[in-house]
Amino acid sequence: MxxxxxxxxxxxxxxxxxxxxxxxxxxxxxxxxxxxxxxxxxxxxxxxxxxxxxxxxxxxxxxxxxxxxxxxxxxxxxxxxxxxxxxxxxxxxxxxxxxxxxxxxxxxxxxxxxxxxxxxxxxxxxxxxxxxxxGKSNIKFEIDNMKQIEMASDEIKERTVKPSDLKELMGIWENWYGDIDLAIRPGEGLMDWISHTSDIKASVFLKSQEIIGFVRYNKNNLNDIRMFIAKNKEATMEILKYLKNSTSMKSIELPVHPDSTAINFFEDLEYMVDLQTxxxxxxxxxxxxxxxxxxxxxxxxxxxxxxxxxxxxxxxxxx
Structure with missing residues (x-):
């Protein structure tokens, strides 16, 4: 043939x-x-x-x-x-x-x-x-154990990604994932960031109109977060507050590697690491x-x- x-x-x-x-x-x-x-x-x-x-x-x-x-x-x-x-x-x-x-x-x-x-x-x-x-590299929080996280600030807003956001989001991504093996650097076009299916939301998070992070997640399942990045520790906690208060689920999982610099943003919380090949x-x-x-x-x-x-x-x- x-x-x-x-x-x-x-x-x-x-x-x-x-x-x-x-x-x-x-x-x-x-x-x-x-x-x-x-x-x-x-x-x-x-x-x-x-x-x-x-x-x-x-x-x-x-x-x-x-x-x-x-x-x-x-x-x-x-x-x-x-x-x-x-x-x-x-x-x-x-x-x-x-x-x-x-x-x-x-x-x-x-x-x-x-x-x-x-x-x-x-x-x-x-x-x-x-x-x-x-394989898999996640950290998992039990909602009931997230004592440090109370109500989200009214200043935290969630919206869709705009082309003008991309440069700042790339900078946050570099700080979050840039020191981890096999981290795929996102493309610098809008289609490399926005959701391509109705079940997945891709959102920029703002505080007082300033970008503090980005999350791509299954809006029906917070154990299915595809990407999570935040500007710093404070921003990480603010976004987690927002997510916690928007779900009735018992846990949240984030794609975070235990060797990343970003793991330090979670030092005040109780979490479990799930690292598998x-x-x-x-x-x-x-x-x-x-x-x-x-x-x-x-x-x-x-x-x-x-x-x-x-x-x-x-x-x-x-x-």
Whole structure:
């Protein structure tokens, strides 16, 4: 069977949507809209969105989305593999494997250091992906134990993100996540910050009209907060007060790494750390000469280094 791999073109969009709908069959197929949303991202590269043609018809698609990621305190060029979809008629025929291998070849030529994904442990390791490289890093508060947090100030307001907010939000993000391995630096466009699905709110928090933080969260579940950043300790407490008083839930979970500078903002509170690695959290080393990536993977495997924290951007909320 002759499989031709090439970059996607505008004429392929409808067929790519069909393939994702067929491959991820269900009442709601988030991958269809996720692919389209990622195309609007500031770092999207059409040459990394690949289709597989079989006898002249597109039968598979993979998207490698680029990110700037922190590793050892330095920016590392990386990509996320996914989604990948193959028409059910051609699954288990090598189409998916050809897409991944050709993608890896292009990534190496472009100078990317690593590829990461959440994927099936029985499939992706055959392409060099190492399991248990990341997973979950949360701190959890029981509402009843948050004695120090009383009513939120009337001065605290929540609103949607505006383009004029982005420079200040990026500065807060750098202070919050910039010292953590695998932290994905958000893009500097509005679509890299706002919510892409109705269940998720993406809000700037203000006090006396000044920005004090940002939270992207499931409005129905405060154990599902996707991103939380605050200007300082005082701002952290103010936003937590606001969230506490807006829920009837018994707990709140935040994506915070125990080694981050931001953990000091919570020193007055009782919290539990939930740091896990998952089989599905995988990394492939693309540049064998990059010692930072090699050392990270080896030390996490050996248990002498904590796994980093990946906070996915809003486009992935639809998956």
């Amino acid at each position: 002759n499989i031709k791999i090439r970059s996607e073109q505008i004429k392929d969009y409808r067929r790519i949507a069909e393939i994702n709908a067929l491959a991820f069959e269900g009442e709601y197929v988030g991958e269809v809209t996720m692919v389209d949303s990622l195309r609007h991202g500031t770092m999207f590269d059409q040459e990394l969105s690949l289709v597989a043609e079989v006898e002249g018809k597109v039968m598979g698609h993979v998207l490698f989305y680029p990110f700037d990621m922190y590793l050892n305190g330095k920016i590392t060029k990386t990509v996320c593999l996914g989604p990948i979809a193959v028409d059910p008629e051609f699954q288990k025929s090598g189409v998916g494997g050809n897409l991944i291998e050709e993608g890896h070849k292009i990534l190496k030529e472009k100078g990317y250091k690593l590829s990461f994904l959440f994927g099936h442990p029985s499939y992706y390791p055959r392409f060099g992906y190492i399991m248990n490289m990341f 998952w089989d599905a959290g995988m990394i492939k080393i693309l540049d064998e000469n990059d010692k930072d990536v090699e050392i990270y993977c080896r030390e996490v495997q050996e248990g002498i280094r904590k796994a980093g924290l990946i906070v996915y951007p809003p486009s992935y909320d639809m998956a």
